[in-house]
Amino acid sequence: MTPDPFLEAARKAIAGGPEVLRQAVGDLPAEGLNGRAANPEDTNTIAVLATHALHSTRVLLTMAAGLPPAARDRAGEFAATADGPEPLLAVIDGLAAECADLLACCEGIDWSAARTRRRDDGSISEMTAAEALLFAVTHLRGHADEAALTRHLWRAQH
Numbered sequence: 437m438t439p440d441p442f443l444e445a446a447r448k449a450i451a452g453g454p455e456v457l458r459q460a461v462g463d464l465p466a467e468g469l470n471g472r473a474a475n476p477e478d479t480n481t482i483a484v485l486a487t488h489a490l491h492s493t494r495v496l497l498t499m500a501a502g503l504p505p506a507a508r509d510r511a512g513e514f515a516a517t518a519d520g521p522e523p524l525l526a527v528i529d530g531l532a533a534e535c536a537d538l539l540a541c542c543e544g545i546d547w548s549a550a551r552t553r554r555r556d557d558g559s560i561s562e563m564t565a566a567e568a569l570l571f572a573v574t575h576l577r578g579h580a581d582e583a584a585l586t587r588h589l590w591r592a593q594h
Contacts, residue, residue: 437544440543440544440545442547442566442569443539443542443543443545443569446539446569446570446572446573447536447539449573449577450493450497450535450539450572450573450576451532451536452577452580453489453490453493453532453576453577453580454490454528454529454531454532454535454580456577456580456581456583456584457485457486457489457490457528457580457583458525458528458529459584459587460482460485460486460580460583460584460586460587461482461486461518461521461524461525461528461583461587462521462587463521464482464521464587464590465520466517466518466519466520467594468482468587468590468591468594469481469482469483469517469518469520469521469524470482470483470517470518471590472586473586473589473590473593474589479586480514480582480586481516481517481586482518482524482583482586482587482590483516483517483518483524484513484514484515484516485579485580485582485583485586486516486524486527486528486579486583487513487516487524487527488510488513488514488516488579489575489576489579489580489583490527490528490531490532490535490576491506491508491510491513491531492513492572492575492576492579493531493535493572493575493576494506494508494531494534494535494538495508495553496568496569496571496572496575497535497538497539497542497568497569497572498538499551499553499561499563499565499568500538500542500545500551500565500566500568500569500572501538501541501542501545501565502545502549502551502565503538503541505553505554508556510556511556535572542565542569545565546565547564547565547566547569548564548565548566549564549565550562550563550564551563551564551565551567551568
């Protein structure tokens, strides 16, 4: 069977997200992982960005694959903290492995298939499998890049 070029492109893009997040976490102390480089009301910490980005990716890939909803504590994602890099790197690696497994479940998917999921607020999100996959890619990469920039800002200030 010929590999799906759409899925292969998404797989490569998603695989790069955890690597950017790992680099953002790097060897930063807890202060750097939990600190806000700018206005606290408008920014998130590296710990929050890494946690939220990969949990969201898992939810969206589950949706793309047409599987039952992944367990999630969205509010907890935005309250995430890290005592140091090791626990956060373990979260990144664990969720990245789950996301890779979910991408494998997307083999042979009808990308036009309708998908729905209930959001935390009770509303229904509707999109095609293709839209869920693209949303997973763009959301992950956006937050990963934001975490990398946050690291640069924090390093410049300390």
